[in-house]
Each structure stands twice: as structure tokens, then as C-alpha cells.
Amino acid sequence: MESVIVAIDGPSGTGKSSTSKAVAAELGLSYLDTGAQYRAITWWMISNGIDVDDPAAIASASGKPVIESGTDPAAPTITVDGLDASGPIRTQEVTSKVSAVSAVPEVRARITELQRTIASAAAKVAKGIVVEGRDIGTTVLPGADLKIFLTASPEARAARRSGELKGKEATDLAATREALVKRDAADAGRKTSPLAKADDAVEVDTTELTLSQVIECVVALVEEKRAAK
Ligand SMILES: Nc1ncnc2c1ncn2[C@@H]1O[C@H](COP(=O)(O)OP(=O)(O)O)[C@@H](O)[C@H]1O
Numbered sequence: 001m002e003s004v005i006v007a008i009d010g011p012s013g014t015g016k017s018s019t020s021k022a023v024a025a026e027l028g029l030s031y032l033d034t035g036a037q038y039r040a041i042t043w044w045m046i047s048n049g050i051d052v053d054d055p056a057a058i059a060s061a062s063g064k065p066v067i068e069s070g071t072d073p074a075a076p077t078i079t080v081d082g083l084d085a086s087g088p089i090r091t092q093e094v095t096s097k098v099s100a101v102s103a104v105p106e107v108r109a110r111i112t113e114l115q116r117t118i119a120s121a122a123a124k125v126a127k128g129i130v131v132e133g134r135d136i137g138t139t140v141l142p143g144a145d146l147k148i149f150l151t152a153s154p155e156a157r158a159a160r161r162s163g164e165l166k167g168k169e170a171t172d173l174a175a176t177r178e179a180l181v182k183r184d185a186a187d188a189g190r191k192t193s194p195l196a197k198a199d200d201a202v203e204v205d206t207t208e209l210t211l212s213q214v215i216e217c218v219v220a221l222v223e224e225k226r227a228a229k
């Protein structure tokens with residue numbers, strides 16, 4: 001069977017990671033979380049004292065960290081210079097600074113190249129890959145076999161996110177919603193490969209859907225594409 005490349009994009013909290021992981025696991029595909037890569041480079045910048053509001057400083061350091069992603073959907077990994085970054089990349093500090101770092105063109109060029117290398121390797125040696133992010137369908141893999149753009153209301157997304165944060169870092173729903181809307185605006189408003197739906201992407205509004213329903217819908221779309229290949 002030929003390999004399949006699936007691109008899943010959308011704003012924060014629409015269900016990209018949970019859906020992508022489950023679809024990849026169910027169909028025996030690899031999985032790549034590109035947001036984790038942008039978070040990892042942001043974590044490295046913070047840890048190395050680089051001012052995230054100084055795009056020139058970020059650009060000149062952007063080639064330094066070695067970022068590696070493990071693509072098993074059952075146990076995805078992310079390391080920076082060989083160190084496990086899976087915990088530190090989820091802090092509120094990284095979340096609040098990632099949009100500034102990911103808007104720097106040199107950062108995007110470097111991470112995009114890494115993503116394309118991982119996707120083409122998976123297409124050669126495995127059944128294919130599900131890649132999730134913001135610009136996968138538009139910029140990273142414009143030739144993907146299937147492109148999905150997930151959406152959901154800001155209220156639903158904030159409720160999902162604050163449910164996750166409970167017990168970890170105290171935050172209320174309004175603050176979560178505000179931070180999320182601000183990040184969407186930064187991601188959609190940047191010059192280089194902004195968050196956007198590709199013209200040929202299938203849009204799925206997940207506001208009123210359960211996670212299982214979204215997974216089922218995407219699995220059906222992938223199987224349809226595979227059958228037509
Ligand atoms: N359709 C859904 N209904 C309810 N909760 C969902 C749904 N999709 C995802 N979630 C939950 O919302 C949170 C954010 O999902 P996630 O997959 O991390 O989104 P994204 O990767 O788009 O930011 C997770 O806790 C996840 O379990």
C-alpha cells in the first residue's frame with residue numbers, strides 16, 4: 001500500500017494533538033507534533049537567556065539547538081540537545097512566548113526543513129504520517145494527500161484547555177480564553193506562513209463534537225483517500 005501524508009492544522013485547543021495521535025495509532029501511521037518543535041526552540045531561547053522580543057537575537061541563535069522528534073503516536077518524544085523537553089515545553093512561560101519565537105523567519109525556515117525531512121522519511125519507510133500544526137497544509141507539506149483544518153469556538157477551546165491545566169498551574173477560564181485568543185491573533189497575523197486554512201483543506205468544526213466523533217471523521221477521510229490512490 002502506498003504511504004499517505006495527512007496535514008492537520010488549526011488554532012489552539014481544537015483537538016489537533018489528540019485527534020492526530022489517535023488517527024495515526026489507529027491507522028499505523030507516524031505522528032509529528034510541530035507545535036512541540038516550536039515550543040522546544042522557545043524553551044532553548046529562554047534557557048539560554050535570549051530575549052524573545054529581539055527577533056535579530058533569535059534569528060542568529062536559531063541554528064544552534066539540536067531538536068529531535070520521536071514519531072511513534074503511542075509515545076511521541078521531543079529532545080533539545082539530547083535533553084527530554086516534553087515537560088518544560090508545556091509551561092505557561094513557554095506558551096506565552098512561543099508565538100514571538102515562531103514568527104521569526106529564520107526559526108520557521110529551520111523547523112520547516114526539519115519537518116519536511118521527517119515527513120519524507122516516514123513516507124519512504126512507513127505507511128505515512130500525520131503532521132499537525134498551523135501551516136502544514138499551506139506551507140510545510142502543500143502536496144499532502146489529505147488536509148484537515150480543525151476549528152472550535154473560543155469558549156469550547158478555553159474550557160478544554162483550562163480542564164487540562166487544573167491542578168497544575170492555577171488559571172481561570174477567562175484568563176485562559178484571553179491568552180488563547182491573543183496567541184491565535186499573533187499566529188494568524190504574522191508575516192511568514194501564518195495560521196491559515198489551505199484552500200483544499202476539509203474544515204471540521206469540533207465545537208459540538210466529541211473527540212471520538214472527530215477521530216472517526218478523520219479516519220474515514222484518510223481511508224477514503226487511501227482507497228482512491
Ligand atoms: N472534540 C473534543 N471535545 C472535547 N474535548 C476535546 C475535544 N478534542 C480535544 N479535546 C480535549 O481538549 C484538549 C485540547 O486538545 P488538543 O488535542 O491538545 O488540542 P490542540 O492540539 O489543537 O491544541 C485536550 O484535553 C483534549 O482531550
Ligand SMILES: Nc1ccn([C@@H]2O[C@H](COP(=O)(O)OP(=O)(O)O)[C@@H](O)[C@H]2O)c(=O)n1
Pocket residue numbers: 011012013017034035036038039098099100102103132133134135136183187
Ligand atoms: N506549524 C506550527 C505549529 C506551531 N506553531 C507555533 O507554536 C505554538 C504552539 O503550538 P501548539 O500546537 O503546541 O499549541 P497548542 O495548540 O497545543 O496550544 C503556536 O501557538 C504557534 O505559535 C507554529 O507557528 N507553526
